[in-house]
Amino acid sequence: xxxxxxxxxxxxxALLRALSIAALVASAASCDSPSTNGPLPVADYPVGLSYxxxxxxxxxxxxxxxxxGSVVRVYADPAAQPAGWDLAAAVVDGGRRxxxxxxxxxxxxxxxxxxxxxxxIVHFDAAPPLLDIPAGxxxxxxxxxxxxxxxxxxxFDGLATLPLANGGAGxxxxxxxVVATRVADAAQLRxxxxxxxxxxxxxxGHSGNPADLMYPAPEVDSPSEADGRSLRYALHAPxxxxx
Amino acid sequence: MARSTRPxxLGAAVSLAAAVVVAAAPxxxxxxxxxxxxxxxxxxxLAVGAGAFLTDGNGLEVRAGVAPAIGVATAWRAGHxxxxxxxxxxxxxxxxxxxxxxxxxxxxxxxxxxGAAMERxxxxxxxxxxxxxxxxxxxxxxxxPFRFMKSGTPHLSGEAGGSVRLTRRLPIHGVIAMQxxxxxxxxxxxxxxxxxxxxxxxxxxxxxx
Numbered sequence: 001x002x003x004x005x006x007x008x009x010x011x012x013x014a015l016l017r018a019l020s021i022a023a024l025v026a027s028a029a030s031c032d033s034p035s036t037n038g039p040l041p042v043a044d045y046p047v048g049l050s051y052x053x054x055x056x057x058x059x060x061x062x063x064x065x066x067x068x069g070s071v072v073r074v075y076a077d078p079a080a081q082p083a084g085w086d087l088a089a090a091v092v093d094g095g096r097r098x099x100x101x102x103x104x105x106x107x108x109x110x111x112x113x114x115x116x117x118x119x120x121i122v123h124f125d126a127a128p129p130l131l132d133i134p135a136g137x138x139x140x141x142x143x144x145x146x147x148x149x150x151x152x153x154x155x156f157d158g159l160a161t162l163p164l165a166n167g168g169a170g171x172x173x174x175x176x177x178v179v180a181t182r183v184a185d186a187a188q189l190r191x192x193x194x195x196x197x198x199x200x201x202x203x204x205g206h207s208g209n210p211a212d213l214m215y216p217a218p219e220v221d222s223p224s225e226a227d228g229r230s231l232r233y234a235l236h237a238p239x240x241x242x243x
Numbered sequence: 244m245a246r247s248t249r250p251x252x253l254g255a256a257v258s259l260a261a262a263v264v265v266a267a268a269p270x271x272x273x274x275x276x277x278x279x280x281x282x283x284x285x286x287x288x289l290a291v292g293a294g295a296f297l298t299d300g301n302g303l304e305v306r307a308g309v310a311p312a313i314g315v316a317t318a319w320r321a322g323h324x325x326x327x328x329x330x331x332x333x334x335x336x337x338x339x340x341x342x343x344x345x346x347x348x349x350x351x352x353x354x355x356x357x358g359a360a361m362e363r364x365x366x367x368x369x370x371x372x373x374x375x376x377x378x379x380x381x382x383x384x385x386x387x388p389f390r391f392m393k394s395g396t397p398h399l400s401g402e403a404g405g406s407v408r409l410t411r412r413l414p415i416h417g418v419i420a421m422q423x424x425x426x427x428x429x430x431x432x433x434x435x436x437x438x439x440x441x442x443x444x445x446x447x448x449x450x451x452x
Contacts, residue, residue: 067345068340068342068343068345068347069340069345069346069347069348069349070347099385100385102385103385103386103387103390104303104305104340104349104386104387105340105347105349105350105383105385105386236301236303236342238301238343
């Protein structure tokens, strides 16, 4: 069962075309970047999402990460949680698994108790929606165990804030949906959530190697060295979008 | 990945420090019949500003913020002009990381120096000194370059500076020194084995003759 990541904008047709060639473009971009000097290596697999520039039609790579050094506040929604599973614990576990891959404490996760305080909401698909996802930025039907949703703003120079369903403004930038029926057990839940946290931290793409946590259908519990290099690349890419 | 090619073992560093003492103390002065004074104790309170521990190709820098330091020393005077001292000094400050205008804290770093220095006085007011020390640097274990360096391994440091007596009534001196610490993490290309140095500027006051 695959975990997946999608970046959506208000142009579904362009989006579908962009996603189909995202891997090729992001890989090329990671090979010639000047940011590969030093301990920040070339990404081992595509870390960006691609899109068609609405003005020119050119294909561009969308890299993103949180402001360096920031604490990312995560609300783990307990609603519709299957018995014996602990989504909040899976989020904490996933965050801890990624922390050693960041050499400079570029980001850390902290659970919060309210969606209004969150930058990221993680929830099961059967839970009542906490966000009012704008039209054109909604989640398409996918065959995945989880989806991380983030939407670029109109200028593609930042992430759109996803408004709360209760009318509050909030400051949620990402929404992670776990499809409970596609997750076999609590162990796989931790694995899938750790994979999605890789997307949350800045890896927009997927690995083709099953030994990597960012493989679409993750088979390992922790980031590999390739995952670590890819995250470090994403975190320090000079042209990345910061929410 | 963590490895160290630093040859500066504790033994080597102490040997170098001892060599300074031996070189500074005996022969010329003894030949001139200069007598050594009884040892005196010095205490230093300093502020330390440090250069980058690490700079990478993206412009990211890891450096210690301005930190307080305290030092104690035992000093011997040889005649009117010369002296030697054995010193210990410690500092504790924050680790700051910056890139592209973003700044964030990444924990704390500590530095401890044990060393020896020789001093040349000019009258009762001015003095210059130079020394060598064994230096231990520790920092957050998850943050580069500290994560790649073996904790407990001493590094060789050298320093030079001067002093000026601030008052005649009390042995209070203003002191300033520049210190260079051999520290592999200064090279981002090879944080563990790359050769590099971290420069520190120390300034403050010293009490004691």
